[in-house]
Amino acid sequence: MAGGADEAAARRREQRGWYWYDWANSVYSTTVLTVFLGPYLTSVAKAAADPHGMVHPLGIPVRAGSFYAYTVSASLLLSVLAMPLVGALADRTGRKKPLMGGCAYVGAAATTGMFFLDGDRYLLGGALLIVANVSFVLSTMLYNSFLPQIAEPDERDAVSSRGWAFGYAAGALVLVANLALFAAHDSFGLSEGAAVRICLASAGLWWGAFSVIPLRRLRDRRVTAGGTGGPAGAVLGQGWRQLRETLRDMRRHPLTLAFLLAYLVYNDGVQTVITQASVYGSEELRLDQTTLILAILLVQALAAAGALLMGRLARRYGAQRTILGSLVAWALTITAGYFLPAREPVWFFALTVGIGLVLGGSQALSRSLFSHLVPRGKEAEYFSAYEMSDRGVSWLGPLVFGVAYQLTGSYRDAIVSLVAFFVIGFVLLARVPVRRAIAAAGNPVPDRI
Known part of the structure; x- marks a missing residue:
């Protein structure tokens, strides 16, 4: 009886830690992707454009106004190529938490680095966006995969909803702070561009700071005997094999x-x-x-x-x-x-x-x-x-x-x-x-x- 109570208490502790990753990374989605980066990166690309309004990443002529959309597209395409590999690595090694933490902090660092996105550095902006977005997608995938391990079937709807609510609250809270800074940037002695760069970097700092809580509370599970071992190439190849099996079953x-x-x-x-x-x-x-x-x-x-x-x-x-x-x-x-x-x-x-x-x-x-x-x-x-x-x-x-x-x-x-x-x-x-x-x-x- 005591063992069951202890297990339930440990599960609730993990659930409370799990909510905080939604709190941590949702600010990236709202502040960076939804509000600030699109218009700002577009303005940076236009500053770097030639007289015909074109930029030339990797020698490819691209209309400056399309650069942000193309970069988002490239980041999502890279994400889907990486997901089965990272997922298989997590399942086969049982090292889900370190992988999630690595992705979280790489993404947070790239987002914080957007503070240096000024002038005509559109290539820097594109590179940081790709790194941050791929890291965001991979860390979210790993984060979601903890849910069946930390919640019983009849708990999952409630646990998932609480995580979503945490993310919504964080996104709204930081956007209000962003609005206050941006609207009063003159009062702080900041240019409009500097205010935007601070807002972008704040999302990365927030993401990194609050990721500490879930990474302390969540724990990795021991993998089954059938899920362990194998060379790195075999482990990564398992992701594509599992995807093919699922699609075949579908x-x-x-x-x-x-x-x-x-x-x-x-x-x-x-x-x-x-x-x-x-x-x-x-x-x-x-x-x-x-x-x-x-x-x-x-x-x-x-x-x-x-x-x-x-x-x-x-x-x-x-x-x-x-x-x-x-x-x-x-x-x-x-x-x-x-x-x-x-x-x-x-x-x-x-x-x-x-x-x-x-x-x-x-x-x-x-x-x-x-x-x-x-x-x-x-x-x-x-x-x-x-x-x-x-x-x-x-x-x-x-x-x-x-x-x-x-x-x-x-x-x-x-x-x-x-x-x-x-x-x-x-x-x-x-x-x-x-x-x-x-x-x-x-x-x-x-x-x-």
């Missing part, structure tokens, strides 16, 4: 695979809007950084409310219909964004209301719907493929955005090109017979789905 569940394909398409559109909205707001709509920060804070608040609202709609109309409705809302919102007048913050705030209301719910319901389509006993490997695939094509949206701007020189054309992801995703999802897919996976079919 072929026996084509309806599950059909849903996953639809999700990958429309979620790529969602992720691209998140990373490119600040560039569109600053470059095309000529909005100042203060307006963009307030808009992101509004999105974060509404995303939580929207997730609750869409959860209630799903209970009434079913998850598939609710997601389809959200994709229509996404397409209409992005189309409306094409027509927004420049230097009119009110209309931009109206657009962010639309994004916020559908953002949290469309992703939350997609994850819960996918859980019904996973065969019993294969939850871990299917969700591993789900997460890998999520990142695996997330480079395509930024690439389309960058190419559209490269060809047209218009961010309006670039943003409206993303509507295709929601339209194609809608068509693919509507064609999935969800009830038959759940039954084919061997799971009970809910009354309303």
